[in-house]
Amino acid sequence: MPNLPTRRAILAGIPLALVATTVSAGLFSQDIPENLDLALRRPTDAHHYTVAIGPVEPEVRIGRMHAWTLALADRRGRPIDTARIAIDGRMPQHGHGLPSAPAVTQALGDGQFLIEGMKFNMHGWWEIDLAIDGPAGADTVSFNLVL
Amino acid sequence: MRRILFALPFAAIGAGALAIHLPDPAAPTWSEEDLSLVRSLSLDALPPVPADPSNRVADDPRAAALGRSIFFDTRFSSNGKVACATCHLPDRQFQDDRALSKGVSETSRRAMPIAGMAHSPFLFWDGRKDSFWSQALGPLESAVEHGGDRTQYAHVIGAHYAEAYVEVFGPLPDLDVLPARAGPVADPAAATAWEGMARSDREAVNLVFANVGKAIAAFERTIAPPETRFDLWVASREFPGPGLLTTEEIAGLRVFLGAGGCVNCHGGPLLSDGHFHNTGVPAVPGLPEDRGRETGALLVREDPFNCLGPYSDAQPADCAELRFMVPAGADMLRAFKTPSLRGAASRPPYMHAGQIPDLERVIAHYVAAPEAPAGQSELRPLTLDHTQRHELAAFLGALDPLP
Numbered sequence: 001m002p003n004l005p006t007r008r009a010i011l012a013g014i015p016l017a018l019v020a021t022t023v024s025a026g027l028f029s030q031d032i033p034e035n036l037d038l039a040l041r042r043p044t045d046a047h048h049y050t051v052a053i054g055p056v057e058p059e060v061r062i063g064r065m066h067a068w069t070l071a072l073a074d075r076r077g078r079p080i081d082t083a084r085i086a087i088d089g090r091m092p093q094h095g096h097g098l099p100s101a102p103a104v105t106q107a108l109g110d111g112q113f114l115i116e117g118m119k120f121n122m123h124g125w126w127e128i129d130l131a132i133d134g135p136a137g138a139d140t141v142s143f144n145l146v147l
Numbered sequence: 148m149r150r151i152l153f154a155l156p157f158a159a160i161g162a163g164a165l166a167i168h169l170p171d172p173a174a175p176t177w178s179e180e181d182l183s184l185v186r187s188l189s190l191d192a193l194p195p196v197p198a199d200p201s202n203r204v205a206d207d208p209r210a211a212a213l214g215r216s217i218f219f220d221t222r223f224s225s226n227g228k229v230a231c232a233t234c235h236l237p238d239r240q241f242q243d244d245r246a247l248s249k250g251v252s253e254t255s256r257r258a259m260p261i262a263g264m265a266h267s268p269f270l271f272w273d274g275r276k277d278s279f280w281s282q283a284l285g286p287l288e289s290a291v292e293h294g295g296d297r298t299q300y301a302h303v304i305g306a307h308y309a310e311a312y313v314e315v316f317g318p319l320p321d322l323d324v325l326p327a328r329a330g331p332v333a334d335p336a337a338a339t340a341w342e343g344m345a346r347s348d349r350e351a352v353n354l355v356f357a358n359v360g361k362a363i364a365a366f367e368r369t370i371a372p373p374e375t376r377f378d379l380w381v382a383s384r385e386f387p388g389p390g391l392l393t394t395e396e397i398a399g400l401r402v403f404l405g406a407g408g409c410v411n412c413h414g415g416p417l418l419s420d421g422h423f424h425n426t427g428v429p430a431v432p433g434l435p436e437d438r439g440r441e442t443g444a445l446l447v448r449e450d451p452f453n454c455l456g457p458y459s460d461a462q463p464a465d466c467a468e469l470r471f472m473v474p475a476g477a478d479m480l481r482a483f484k485t486p487s488l489r490g491a492a493s494r495p496p497y498m499h500a501g502q503i504p505d506l507e508r509v510i511a512h513y514v515a516a517p518e519a520p521a522g523q524s525e526l527r528p529l530t531l532d533h534t535q536r537h538e539l540a541a542f543l544g545a546l547d548p549l550p
Contacts, residue, residue, distance in 0.1 A: 062187075063415055065268075065467040094411060095525050097478065099422040100471045117471020121420035122411050123184065 031093060032125045036144045044139035047075060049132055051141050055118070060147060062123060065100065068115040069108070074136060079111025083134030087115060090127050098126075123147050175401060177387050184404060189381040193416035196265045196368050201454045201461040202280045202361045204315055205368060213311045214366030217359060222303045223287060225294030225334075226251050231286070231363065234258040240490045240548070241370065246501025247434075250292035255434045257501045260494070263372040263487060265364075267421045268468040272483045272499040273443025274423060277469050278459075279364035281452040284356060288332050296330030296337045301355040316358045320351035353451070357458035372417065372489045373548035380545070392545055399542025402535045407513070409539070412485045418546065423482035427517045427524030428498045437500070438521070440482040444475035480522030492544045506540045 041052035052071040060066065072080045089098040102117035120126055126145045131138070177185075186192060204210035217223060218231040234248040235241040241261035243249075248258040256272055264270065270282035286292035287300060304312050305322040312319060325348060329340035341349065377400075380391035389397060403409045412420050423440035430437065447469065452458050454466035463470070473479065483499045497503040503512060514536070516526035531539070 063421060065471065095523075096424070097473070099420070099473065100468075101473050102471055117467055119471075121422045122414050124411070 032146060036125065036146065038144050038146065040143055040145075041071075042141060042143070043075070044132060044141040046137075046139045048136040048139040049074060049080065049134060049141075050077065051130060051132070053115075053128065053130075053143060056114075060120065062147065063119065063121050065117060065119050068102075068118050070104070070113045070115055070130070072111050072113065072132065072134065080134050081107055081109060081111060083113075083132055085113060085133075086131040088129045088131075090129070091122070091124060092127055093125060094122075120145075120147055174388070175397070181404065182387060184410070185387065185400065186381055188377075188410070188414070188416060188418060190372065190374055190378040190416055191382060193263070193266070193372070196371075199265070199278060199280075199364070199368075200465040201278050201459040202364055203460040204358075204361050204365055205280075207315060207365060209311070210315045210362045210365035211369055212366075213308060213315060214362035214364065216308065216311075217363055218366055220303075220307075222307065223293055223295060223300055223359075224251060225299075229293050231283070234286075234292070235261055240494055242494055244494065246496045248292075250286065250289070251294035252291040254289070254291050255431075255437065256499055257496070259484075259486065260490065261367050262370050263417050263489070265368040266417060267419075267484075269421070269423075269443070269447065269472075269484065271443065273439050273446075274484055275443035275446035276450065277447050277453050277466075279367055280357065280360035281450065283360040283363040283367070284452055287356075287359070288330060290333040294334075296328055296332045296334065297341070297352045297356045298325045298327065298329040300359055301325065301352050302327065304355060304359065312355075312358070312362075315362065319355065320348070324348070325352065350457075353458060357452055360452070372487070375489060375546050375548060377542075377545045379549075393541070395538050396541045396545045398535075399538035399540070399545075402531065402539045403542055406531055406535060407529060407539055409488075409513075413488050418488035419485040421485065423479060423484055424525050425478075425480065425482045425519050425522045426513075426526050427519040428481075428483070428512075429502055429517070430520040431500045431502060434500065436521075438480055439499075440479040440484075441475045441477075441522075444472065444479055447472070477522065481519055482522070488543060489546050490548050491546065492540075493547050506543060507536070510536050510539055 040054055041050065043050050050073045053068055056067045056069055070085065072083055074080055085104045087102045087104070090096065098119065099121040100117050100119040102115050104113045105116045106114040108114055124147065126147065128143045128145060130141050132140070199205040221228050221230045221233070223230060229250045233250065234243045235258060236243055242258045246257060248254045248256065259272065265279055268277065270276040270279065271285065276282040276285060287295060288297070301322055302325070305319055309319060326340040326344065328334070328337045329344060330337050331341055332338055376391050380386055383391050385391070387397070392400070412422070412424055414420055425439070447453055450456065454461050454469045455463060491497070492506060495505050497506070497509045503509050510531070513526060514529045514531050516524060516528040518524060
């Protein structure tokens with residue numbers, strides 16, 4: 001089994017993950033919308049939960065399988081340890097999905113879940129879509145990521 | 148006065164430097180992100196060959212030496228005339244320049260080059276194998292490639308490579324009790340003989356067969372992509388200005404990154420994302436239906452020689468690519484693996500069955516973005532004028548191995 005990330009590693013990973021999402025304005029990234037919301041912590045669409053996601057290792061390398069963690073809380077910020085979570089993703093501008101099928105493989109406690117099998121195979125704008133079925137019911141949330 | 152005279156030459160040098168750095172209004176501008184993207188395509192950005200936990204001899208030089216001998220040995224075929232090197236010619240980038248490769252008979256796909264493929268999580272155009280060693284086993288048992296079978300190959304090892312094999316893998320099973328020709332192959336006699344063997348004998352033969360693949364893989368892992376003029380240019384003092392790359396080739400690189408969108412899939416130092424895409428490549432009349440990755444995704448999961456299977460040396464945690472692979476869904480229909488563009492300019496024809504004869508028509512295909520014969524093409528039509536197409540082709544030429 002993979003080494004479990006420590007809480008410190010998870011927290012340390014978040015600011016660096018944000019660095020990786022800085023929008024660039026070069027030849028190649030010219031078509032990425034300028035006002036994308038790149039927050040990796042946000043309420044779900046029906047406001048049942050708050051979700052924060054981030055890679056376990058700070059550097060997200062294109063084409064490499066890696067793990068992420070997900071922090072799930074109720075609308076008052078209390079951690080939730082039991083929920084069914086499905087992960088999907090796509091490149092909105094390219095008409096294709098993730099090159100892998102990631103899944104939540106472990107509940108780490110304290111509202112933290114391990115997501116294994118994340119992979120991005122190109123630079124650009126990715127959308128990560130989560131479907132969460134927990135104590136407050138089913139809800140969805142999407143995150144933007146620019147690599 | 149004397150001091151002033153001394154200073155003059157320095158002032159002149161300073162003025163010269165200033166002149167060099169004056170912006171040329173005709174020269175293209177590069178953002179830091181663009182430059183970093185270009186560097187990410189260079190061979191300098193290629194990490195070392197990743198470990199293969201499923202092959203415990205992957206980096207054993209004795210295994211590589213054994214694998215090299217097997218790679219060139221035509222005794223590993225039904226007619227004694229076909230080796231791996233028959234379709235993967237070392238002096239032709241380990242491919243054969245044919246639209247459809249020819250082993251003991253004609254195949255229905257184009258041979259893929261080998262260099263750098265140790266970095267690829269899935270092998271073959273449809274990704275039906277998840278390791279180099281497991282990939283090597285496929286053609287050995289294909290009725291149209293090597294045409295042989297598992298006990299035949301075990302006997303060849305016993306007769307000609309016993310010493311080297313035992314040194315790397317340990318003792319061989321008792322080969323005398325095995326049929327001359329047996330394996331789960333198309334040949335009915337060999338298939339019947341295989342069914343008639345004791346389960347323990349079949350497993351012992353499977354182990355030898357897997358080890359043949361692991362030795363070949365150890366050799367193939369040493370085949371690295373050769374340096375190109377593009378790599379030298381990125382490392383040169385002139386970069387990103389003209390020098391080792393011409394103005395036209397640099398313009399082509401900008402098409403590659405920008406208007407052409409080529410880098411979307413042909414990214415990274417191998418100029419491939421290693422993934423599978425439906426790009427609307429036409430079907431070949433007369434060949435059986437080819438569903439690409441949709442079939443490959445099913446096959447790799449069922450394969451006893453995959454990362455999670457009994458002949459793999461990996462722990463399940465090492466098999467993330469297989470455990471979390473995209474299942475065989477509709478978007479994988481007629482999706483084929485993105486080939487590396489290193490050396491592509493000098494190895495026509497193109498696509499998984501050699502459908503397109505030259506680069507000019509490959510570019511025309513991407514510009515037109517035709518509908519796929521089955522499934523959905525990911526391509527959208529491009530707006531590239533004649534000059535841009537020409538520049539793009541020129542840039543691709545700079546990705547050829549140095550002579």
